[in-house]
Amino acid sequence: MVRIVGRRPGKQLTPFEFVLIFFMGGVTLTPMVGNDHSITNALCTIVAIALTHFVFAWLKQFSPTFGRIVDGTPLVLLEKGHWQTETMADMQIQEEDVMALARDQGLKTFEEIEYAVLERNGDISIISVQGKS
Amino acid sequence: MSTEHAQPVPNSVHKVSDEVEVGSDLDFQRRWWRFERVWILFLIMVVLDALGFFGRGWPAKAHRWSRDGTMRVKYERIERYRRPSVLTVEFGPNAIHDGKVRLWVSETLVTPLSNQRIVPQPASSVIGQAGILYTFPATTNPASVEFAMEPSSVGVYPLSLRIPGGGTNDENHRHALEI
Numbered sequence: 001m002v003r004i005v006g007r008r009p010g011k012q013l014t015p016f017e018f019v020l021i022f023f024m025g026g027v028t029l030t031p032m033v034g035n036d037h038s039i040t041n042a043l044c045t046i047v048a049i050a051l052t053h054f055v056f057a058w059l060k061q062f063s064p065t066f067g068r069i070v071d072g073t074p075l076v077l078l079e080k081g082h083w084q085t086e087t088m089a090d091m092q093i094q095e096e097d098v099m100a101l102a103r104d105q106g107l108k109t110f111e112e113i114e115y116a117v118l119e120r121n122g123d124i125s126i127i128s129v130q131g132k133s
Numbered sequence: 134m135s136t137e138h139a140q141p142v143p144n145s146v147h148k149v150s151d152e153v154e155v156g157s158d159l160d161f162q163r164r165w166w167r168f169e170r171v172w173i174l175f176l177i178m179v180v181l182d183a184l185g186f187f188g189r190g191w192p193a194k195a196h197r198w199s200r201d202g203t204m205r206v207k208y209e210r211i212e213r214y215r216r217p218s219v220l221t222v223e224f225g226p227n228a229i230h231d232g233k234v235r236l237w238v239s240e241t242l243v244t245p246l247s248n249q250r251i252v253p254q255p256a257s258s259v260i261g262q263a264g265i266l267y268t269f270p271a272t273t274n275p276a277s278v279e280f281a282m283e284p285s286s287v288g289v290y291p292l293s294l295r296i297p298g299g300g301t302n303d304e305n306h307r308h309a310l311e312i
Contacts, residue, residue: 072165073158087159090166117155127153
């Protein structure tokens with residue numbers, strides 16, 4: 001069913017898609033462990049969720065505004081030595097979180113980071129001064 | 134690579150400092166942050182639930198006496214859909230006649246309140262007059278009966294209880310309760 005619904009790399013999954021996939025797993029369990037042992041019900045529920053995912057993906061393709069509402073937009077956290085404090089406060093991200101990811105990419109100091117971007121899937125991308133040039 | 138299904142597109146992705154294509158939209162995000170304040174409603178909902186405003190708490194619990202004091206009913210104002218709840222009827226000395234207590238309950242008890250169990254079991258139950266007439270054996274006070282319900286529908290449902298006395302309408306009214 002997941003294969004039919006669409007192909008998307010795991011790291012590209014947005015929080016909304018994560019919820020859909022876990023939800024699909026949850027309703028799959030219902031006919032196995034719940035009081036409702038109906039395969040028909042389970043199949044219809046799973047198909048309904050898959051269809052929702054498909055419709056949402058289709059709408060996102062045609063309406064950027066809808067995509068922004070469902071998945072949000074990337075947000076700049078650090079720009080050329082300046083922390084974007086408003087964004088960081090509202091997204092509840094600390095400087096230490098960004099620095100930890102920078103170290104993960106082999107960057108040693110704050111000065112080596114040119115940009116830090118909070119992506120739609122929740123990852124933080126680090127663009128180094130060296131990497132940009 | 135075939136270009137049959139490919140076409141050049143104008144680059145509309147927003148750039149930061151005119152050099153990094155991020156596609157951020159801070160104006161939209163600011164509007165979204167304002168919208169996110171809706172979580173305060175969620176907090177209020179959780180607090181109300183913890184206090185019991187959606188059932189199972191002190192605001193939901195209630196009890197009422199009939200006008201002449203022959204019967205008291207303890208119940209929950211707010212029941213939860215398909216979750217068990219107990220309605221207790223306590224009888225005063227005037228309710229017991231010849232070692233029996235008779236109690237008429239409106240048919241709301243069966244549908245939609247879905248009565249599952251009565252403790253103690255009635256000696257008899259008779260259907261009629263838009264309700265059920267139960268007869269319970271009783272010897273001494275305090276006497277009480279419990280109805281274990283599991284509502285099968287969502288909505289506001291009045292429940293009537295009455296101890297049939299066979300007297301005048303006014304007398305019957307004094308032995309009755311509407312909840």
